[in-house]
Amino acid sequence: MARWSVIVVFALLGAVTQVLWVTYAPVTDAASQVYGVSDGAIGWLANVFPLLYVLLAIPAGMVLDRWFRGGLAAGAVLTALGAVLRLGDGYGWALLGQLVVGVAQPLVLNAITGVASRYLPPADRPTGIAIGSASTFAGLIVGFGLGAVFASPAGIRPLLLVQAALAVVVAVAVLVVLRRPAPNVAHGAVAALAAKAVAEPDGPVPTPVGGAAEPAGEPASGGIGAVRxxxxxxxxxxxxxxxxxxxxxxxxxxxxxxxxxxxxxxxxxxxxxxxxxxxxxxxxxxxxxxxxxxxxxxxxxxxxxxxxxxxxxxxxxxxxxxxxxxxxxxxxxxxxxxxxxxxxxxxxxxxxxxxxxxxxxxxxxxxxxxxxxxxxxxxxxxxxxxxxxxxxxxxxxxxxxxxxxxxxxxxxxxx
The missing domain is CATH 1.20.1250.20 (MFS general substrate transporter like domains)
Incomplete structure (x- = not known):
């Protein structure tokens, strides 16, 4: 049960990143009035996310391969920090907050497979990955729904307050569940190859994609080696x-x-x-x-x-x-x-x-x-x-x- 609690909390974090991404999409006109900028400038509050993802996807993956819990914790903290920064007065604070959340997003979404492989046995990992993926799309629904509720210039401030509170609560929950190390469960190709080695004790020792198998719980190679x-x-x-x-x-x-x-x-x-x-x-x-x-x-x-x-x-x-x-x-x-x-x-x-x-x-x-x-x-x-x-x-x-x-x-x- 403790393992599934990690999956649920992580899914909430994934959903929050998407809620923050589309914050201004359903309230573009209202936000442009509040900040005194064009609709195009409001559009950039969402456009920075895919651009930052293209730039940071590989570095974020390297961080997670090397320091998984630390990288995911950093993603949670940055998500909450960005949501809070948006409460500042003016468009500059809104853009800064979105940039911070945009930096956090690759650390969160790249961890979908890692959370499942570290906290769930092989038979349950498809379910864990499906939950993590579905949560990101569910976050879009919540984001558009909140935008419909606060669809006026007077609603922008309450909208940002609600989302900041949500991000902070979820970030704290993530930090709590990450305090304990993941169970000693072999994951990914390592688990499959280990099972094959047991089934065929007289055969050659197989290795995973990038090299020799490593015991469960050992840190990944990380860095440029992981990219190669x-x-x-x-x-x-x-x-x-x-x-x-x-x-x-x-x-x-x-x-x-x-x-x-x-x-x-x-x-x-x-x-x-x-x-x-x-x-x-x-x-x-x-x-x-x-x-x-x-x-x-x-x-x-x-x-x-x-x-x-x-x-x-x-x-x-x-x-x-x-x-x-x-x-x-x-x-x-x-x-x-x-x-x-x-x-x-x-x-x-x-x-x-x-x-x-x-x-x-x-x-x-x-x-x-x-x-x-x-x-x-x-x-x-x-x-x-x-x-x-x-x-x-x-x-x-x-x-x-x-x-x-x-x-x-x-x-x-x-x-």
Whole structure:
């Protein structure tokens, strides 16, 4: 039970980082009035997060590989500190607070696999990773919900106070559960290889991805060595390639759904409801699908279905856009596409061994790059919705053949 309490507290921290990320998105107009700046300046309060993630994903993974509990504790403290700094008077304090939380976010999200592998036995790790991943999407729902409650200039200050209190409480809870070291549970590839060694005592001693196995509880190699381990592993590289398009499609649709659907008569308020429904469906999918996919070893099959559903949803939005199709297509897309992230993270946890934090950082880094690149392209096509939707659908279909190429990869990392 104590192990699961760590998972729950960590999930709350992951959710809080996302709540703070989207704080100003649903209250852009109100915030611009309060701070006396343009809507574009308010947009940068959210845009700094993916930019900082691209810069800090690998360093954060190196920190977690070397000092896992210390790195995660630093992420919790910085998250709370950033939330409190935003209470200062003026736009400068808001931007400073967002920058501090943006620095903390890679330390938190890169730890999703590490928390599961250090505190849960192998059979429970898919569930732990699914909970951690789903919590990040749940945080988006909470963030948009709070924005709807405090959607006025007078509500900005109470909104920031509520979120700061939430961040401080969760940070304290994280520090409390991290006081005790993780159980002596071998994790990732080390656990799998140890089991194989027991089953085949006369065979050669296997080694994990980056080198010799290390006893459970030993510190990871960390530093540049962890980066080399992750980058020279072809399996990790292929998993990174695999998340580029799905992550990019999701970010592009959530960023530009409203202007892309507006010519079809979808209002801003309705588009907001469609996006909330999308994320809710994704949270439900993340809580259910990855666990079942791991249990029945159908990760490849599910990811193929997810890409096919995404392509069909994009084609439907291109050909017959509107409110009913928007709801059905985007909900189906959320349920199918978002669970791909925890599935890939769980496969990464199985494979990465000592370079777990860095490998997870690479996955998140590639996904964020996919989001930045595809969102930029879709932004150029925002006045041509059909072309934008068809492009995202075509990219999803073109990713399908990769699953056939990667099938041996998935077979190589079955636990």
């Amino acid at each position: 381990e992750a980058l020279r592993d072809p399996v990790i590289r292929r998993l990174c390639v695999l998340v580029f398009v799905p992550f990019g499609v999701f970010v592009s649709l959530t960023t530009f759904a409203q202007p892309l659907l507006e010519p079809a008569g979808v209002s801003e308020a309705t588009a907001g409801l469609i996006l909330v429904a999308n994320v809710v469906a994704g949270v439900v999918g993340c809580a259910i699908v990855p666990v079942l996919a791991s249990r029945y070893r159908v990760e490849v099959r599910f990811m193929g279905v997810a890409l096919a559903v995404t392509a069909l949803a994009c084609v439907a939005l291109a050909v017959v856009p509107g409110v009913p199709v928007g709801f059905v297509a985007v909900i189906a897309l959320g349920f199918a596409l978002l669970p791909a992230l925890p599935i890939v993270l769980e496969l990464t946890e199985r494979r990465a061994g000592r370079a777990e934090g860095t490998a997870t950082g690479l996955i998140w880094l590639t996904g964020n790059l996919g989001g930045l690149v595809l969102a930029a392209v879709v932004g150029l096509l925002v006045d041509h919705p059909m072309a934008a939707f068809l492009l995202l659908g075509a990219l999803s279909l073109l990713t399908l053949p990769l699953l056939r190429v990667f099938r041996p990869t998935f077979s190589a990392i079955q636990r």
